[in-house]
Amino acid sequence: MFQPRAALSRRRLLAAAAALGLAPAPPALGEAPLRTRARIVIIGAGAAGLAAASRLAQRLDGAEITLIDRRREHLYQPGLTLVAAGLKDAGYVTSATRDHVASRVMLIEQAAAEIDPVGRSVTTEAGGRVSYDYLVVATGLQLDYAAIEGMDVARIGRDGLGSVYAGAEQAAATWRAMSDFADRGGTALFLRPATEMKCAGAPLKYAFLTDDVLRRRGTRGRAELVYNAHNRALFSVPIVAEKLRMLYADRGIRVNHDHVLRAIDPGRRIATFRTPQGDQELGYDFINVVPPMRAPAVVRNSPLAWRSGPFAADGWAEVDRFTLRHARFPEVFCVGDVAGVPKGKTAASVKWQVPVAVDHLVATIQGRESPARYNGYTSCPMITRIGRAMLVEFDYDDNLVPSFPGVIAPLEELWITWIIKEIGLKPTYLAMLRGRA
Amino acid sequence: MKDLEIWTLVAVFQEMLGWAVWPIAAFCVLAPLGLAIVLLHDRGIVAGRMLRAELLGLLGGVVAVTAMFAVTSSSPADLGGPIDWLLAIVIFAAGGIGTAIGGYVAMGLLAAPRAPAPAHIDVGRAGRAALGQGEATLP
Incomplete structure (x- = not known):
């Protein structure tokens, strides 16, 4: 796949960021925040929801940003394998959700019970109704044991x-x-x-x-x-x-x-x-x-779910795969696990999806078109033994898209990839939650 | 975009190292500065001190690599391709050079309150005779 030279050089600079396949995000820092009174609701305070909240808080001044999630504990899911290998304890993957919520973002510690994209509102489990101008759905998924x-x-x-x-x-x-x-x-x-x-x-x-x-x-x-x-x-x-x-x-x-x-x-x-x-x-x-795994009931049973095709049965959100904008409700974006796209249920995907969706949302407020596109990038540090892993990165078209072509071979078991997984991934993830990576 | 990238890296390292990121950054700035001051003060390199600093640097390199293996639950047997060996060498070099510079500066600063260590040069019997003295110490 063709990649601009600039993108490659940036990737090489971001050694630690490569763990998540972190190509640079659309500009957020160094750009004057946009003044707006838009009401934005984000459902879900997982990786995608928190990262979206942070980026929106950075890019918008005066917006009313509300995050809805009942879970008080945030789970760093890429670390679960290390816990299950006896390399880290359970505390390695848990933290308080509140610690990651950007200032100027209001957190409602309740589950979202119903989404009404026609009336543009979300109803919480306690019956509260939150109206929105823009909605970001980042509910994650449901493990259907x-x-x-x-x-x-x-x-x-x-x-x-x-x-x-x-x-x-x-x-x-x-x-x-x-x-x-x-x-x-x-x-x-x-x-x-x-x-x-x-x-x-x-x-x-x-x-x-x-x-x-x-x-x-x-x-x-x-x-x-x-x-x-x-x-x-x-x-x-x-x-x-x-x-x-x-x-x-x-x-x-x-x-x-x-x-x-x-x-x-x-x-x-x-x-x-x-x-x-x-x-x-x-x-x-x-x-x-x-x-x-399937979409949570709040999405699966809503008008946001795919109605036909391979993503319909499990209720994944019907979004444009390149913009993460909902196909029928243009003021709705769905990011992270819940998005009904062919690939992309990883933290690395979130890292790429969120800036794209946020850029489109901000562009809509501004009345302009965003050129940002998500190409399906995802990354999997494939551990092959304790001490070695393969840095597998690919896109929608099954192309390998290595961050370090010629340096870190994607299909080679390497110590450096293990190092990235062990000590580079979590800091990059946390920086992503804060909208800084 | 360059500024953004640098701040992204800073953000990642802040998350990785926590409070330690600032002392480490300070060391990276102050150590070369300290080295320059000590070299200027001594008007050159003090050979014995440099030797001790280099030995310390070797130890620092070994400690850096060993620490990396320990922190990442890995071992030298996990080194796979050439990039792994390169990384290990870079870690060794970073630890070694950092320790050597830090050690040299520390020894230089400890010696600083005294007069600069004079260079002892044996001018030989002929020189002593020419100078008309038994021992010669040239500043």
């Missing part, structure tokens, strides 16, 4: 049941279960759902990490690792999928294709997968459950 028959989130950490995504404590509990398994050996199952999902590399990484922990403890010979892909590929980007196929073969991780987890019996340690040949039961000693 209930869709897996027999799944009990409360049992994560016991009976060989792990699930990295469920939260900080559950990630720590998953580490305990994985560690117990690594002491004894047996069969470990890894999988991903057939739905869209956040950070599709995470389940793959966790299989690599489990393999590494087993090898370090000298029990790899007593263990069988099986990755259950939901389709015929390990990854949506063909060139990455092929590299992963080779690495899994090298590590001795067996792959089942077209296997989707349907049910689990934690007591008997049996997982049932839906396959083209019918249901198949697989026994396990350890399993990392990744649940189906």
Whole structure:
């Protein structure tokens, strides 16, 4: 893909920022704030919502910016894998939401219950109605554990049941279960759902990490690792999928294709997968459950959801993939996990999406057109063992878009990529929340 | 855009290092400044002090690399491609040069209240004879 020379040089400057695939954002600093009395409501105080709030607060003077989210604890989700690998404790990924809310932004600590894009208002769970001129939907997504028959989130950490995504404590509990398994050996199952999902590399990484922990403890010979892909590929980007196929073969991780987890019996340690040949039961000693993911009900049941096509079933928001502007309600932007776009459910995507959406929103207030476009960029530091990772970056068209072409090879297991993941990613993420990266 | 990029990097390093970012930044500015002052004061490099500073620098380089491995739960066995070795060398060099400069300046400043360390040059027997004295100390 063609990239302007200036963009490449900027990327090279931003070494730490490369962890998130941070190309420079549309201008915000050094630009005089726009005076406006616009009422802007942001639903969701996750990575996308907080970053949007910070950037809007920087670029607008006099706007009434309201952030709606019940969660008082913010979760640094890219760190969950490190917690589940025993490298960080649960506190590494948690912080107070309020600590990240920009000044001049009002936080309503309630869940949004209903969105009325026709009447331009949001109703909170307590029945309060908040009107808006512009709406940014950043609700994140819903982990649908209930869709897996027999799944009990409360049992994560016991009976060989792990699930990295469920939260900080559950990630720590998953580490305990994985560690117990690594002491004894047996069969470990890894999988991903057939739905869209956040950070599709995470389940793959966790299989690599489990393999590494087993090898370090000298029990790899007593263990069988099986990755259950939901389709015929390990990854949506063909060139990455092929590299992963080779690495899994090298590590001795067996792959089942077209296997989707349907049910689990934690007591008997049996997982049932839906396959083209019918249901198949697989026994396990350890399993990392990744649940189906869908848009939260407040979006799924609203007029904002896709009505047809691949994103309709799970209710993802219908946005233009290049501007993140809603297809039918032009004063609505949807960013982060909830956006119904082909790729982009990662913090790296948020980093690229938010400045684009914010620029379009500000341009609309100004009565001008914004040239900013989101090209589907996302990034996955694919950990292949403790101490090494591959910096995989790609766009909507499955092109590799390395931040450091010729320097950091995207499909090479490198220590420098691990360093970026370990110490560069979180500071960049936090700077992003503050609208400074 | 350049200004923006620099401030972006500053923001990231602030988040990474917390309060320590400012002492480190101060060191990066003050250490070369201190080195210049000490060199001017001494009117040159004091060889013995430089040797001690270089030895300290070697230690500093090793500590920097070791600390990076420790902080990132990794080990030398994780070095993969050439860029990894380059990074390790850069970390070693940064730690080594920083420690050497810091050490040299510190030793220079500690020695500063006294008269500048004189350069002891043996002018040889012929020189002593020419000067008409047993020992020669040239400033």
